[in-house]
Amino acid sequence: MLFLRAYHYFLLTQYFGDVILMTAPLEDASEAFGLTRTPSEEVYQQIITDLEGAVTVLPLKSDYDAANIGRASKGAALALLGKVYLTQKNYPSARQTLEQILNMDYSLLADYAQVFEPTNKNHAESIFEVQYQGGNNLGEWSSFIYTFAPRDSEGAVVGFPTARPQGWNIPTNDMIAAYETGDIRKDVSLKEGYTNSAGTYIPIPYINKYNHPHTIVGRTDDNWPILRYADVLLMLAEAINEEVGPDQAYTHINQVRDRAGLSPLSGLTKESFRVAIAHERRVELAFENHRWFDLKRTLSSEQLVQQLTAHGARERANPTVTRGGVPFAASDYRFEGYEALFPIPDRQIFLSNKLTQNDGY
Template sequence: MKKILIPVFIFLFFCSCDKFLVENPRTSLSTSEFFKTESDFNLAVNGAYAALRGMYGSRSAWTMGEMRSDNTHYDYKPSDAALAITQRNDVANFMNDQFSAQTSDKWNTAYVTISRANAIIDQIAAAKFSDSSKNAIEGQAKFMRALSYFELVRFYGDVPLYLHVVNSTADVTKARTSKQEVYDQIIADARDASDKLRVPVFPQTGRATKGSALTLLADVYITLKRFADAEPLLKQVTQLNYQLMPNYADAFDPAKKINIESIFEIQYNASLAVPQASEFIYNFIPRMSNSTGITGLNQNTITDLGGFNTPTQDLISTYEAGDKRLDASIAIAEGSFNASNDFVPSVNTAGGAVKSIVGYTAPAGKVGRPFPRKYLHTHTQPRQTNDNWPVYRYAEVLLMLAECLNELNRSAEALPYLKQVRERAGLAASSETNQVALRAIILHERRVELAFENKRWLDLVRTGNAVSVMKAYGIAIKALYTYLPANSYNVDENSLLFPIPYAEMQLNPLLTQNKGY
């Protein structure tokens, strides 16, 4: 089977929800004119997959999912007040507003994905090819639509619900739909996708499978605290022949992508003639004029590129002694910061400045700046890496199942699933059966297992820990970094949602703003 190849062009008729032409375009096709053959539909599905990159692998994704939490921070450079950098820092500092492009990108790309999925769903019933192929196409489209709305409702709350192609300005101006109704639609789409999609076949192709849809549906139920509904779905996933990779680092190795642990990941490919590459690591290493000492290739990361998603000491300290995931997840860039607050590596030969974090002590005159190692892999061109972005891994399924069983007062049954994750990490199995204590253990396990996968902020919110944890973290980090403003980390219930983008509110007068913005 062929792996997904995402087309580099974007169809004009897959418009986002905020831009329309009154006059029918004479140089492009409508969806009804375009969608004829199975190949047409598969090409459109690939276009929807491409849009997912903006939701998961973009700067807004890890800014909102990790830097908003106690997992990561940023390198501060007082002389650089560029708007994009300031806005990104503001998200971490709980000072962001409705004008921020760093929090509007997720909204925009989610609706682009939804628009493309809707175009497929609207037309698939009339298609003239096999029901088997139609089910596979519709299942993928509904999975992506459900995934997109799940991102929107968790980050923004009530959002407009579009279930068909938007053909006029009248179709655009919708008020915000209640979270309950949005969740009902997500559940309906994910259920339908799980019925229509095929079971995973290994090696996988990168397309959504029955396992992807079941995992998404279970994740939705867990978010809604419907643990009894999630449990059988997760147990069904455990019967689909997924396994943990033998070594934690293997799960992220581009040479082993879409492996037996992968349930769904966002695809990138640096080997094509026109690369569809990722560049995560260049955002996560320090600001430096020459990145050779870390990536092996020369790239200036000083301007609006490096210095973000920096692992905090709070995260590093939470790893247990002997946890193999620490070294696989976080490395040290050794060097010094110059007078401009830019990083100068201690060794500038390929990878020479990269040190293991385990037992690390900076030598005299040097500093050790941590960065997410799980996205550092060999590549041939600067800013063109082959790393995929993980959305769901089998390790998370095991932790979700353990969480469900614990919440259903069957804590002893949860331990074997937790054990699998901990044993791979080189840690002893837990014997804790007190529900409250085990709940904290599982949340901690999620933190270290899924670090830098954009899960931490959402975990804090859904478990009711965001305000208390981030208030305490804010006090600690403000004592550590004197550059943080006095009004930073003013965390309250309004902070749990991000603002509706200002531009969207200007285009759609029926939209209302979230409290606090």
């Protein structure tokens, strides 16, 4: 429970900044209307306290029996704690925390595709993943590919002609171009189009990482990866580079690149290694919900605005998919610094006049 509370507060602070911090049940529901937002620095301290406690009491992943596989473990708590320290730019603590995981029973799988294969859940690279169960009526299935597959693709991607995929999170031209020549992760992670039932190729990219055969429409068996060993290796390489430079960090990033079929890195400056880590995290962890947090962690507000504005300009000039003659609106692809945090939902502010809105909204 300490691990889960820390994980959810980490997400909340990343998305909203200051949030209401609760560490004990309310005696009466009416007390909720008196709660105010806690500064994110204090929330982070509670996150660290919770994770330190979790590290102390959780077993190793290898100590769980078959009935408990998938539960949070000591390695999961250490990995999340290292991510929190990295977010705070506390590089020595991040390094010391993440290095402990190297001595646990984790390793990179030889085949990148097997990392996401439903028949291979909770494997040696998996540190923590959300457990889903398809092929039944128990209500624990996932439906990621139905969210990601292109609209109007029907069964061309998901395999069921009656399906109506939603077409969210289409990989952009920028994302497609980010993969180096020969990177085996590209074909696993995305496809640049599909062939419809009439035999026509439709050049609409889609996320392929969670696309696996299943027996009931809308009910896949894919788990969702939260923390895995490749993430730890790349976080550790980042922490080492920021602390002392890249010399001791190559072994970690090059393990990830070797598995991807790419040549090792060497001879980089601290600044160029920083760029290399950002690139490697983008393609290794593509579509696993890390990129936005990585950008916020590594870029200043001004740099974030500049990067997203430049991306928007490229997409407007050369859209990833056809817009059917619909022009861009003036507000499309416009990003302001305050949008690095989400707005507090209006409903919550209506319910409690103690809550304040984030700047800019």
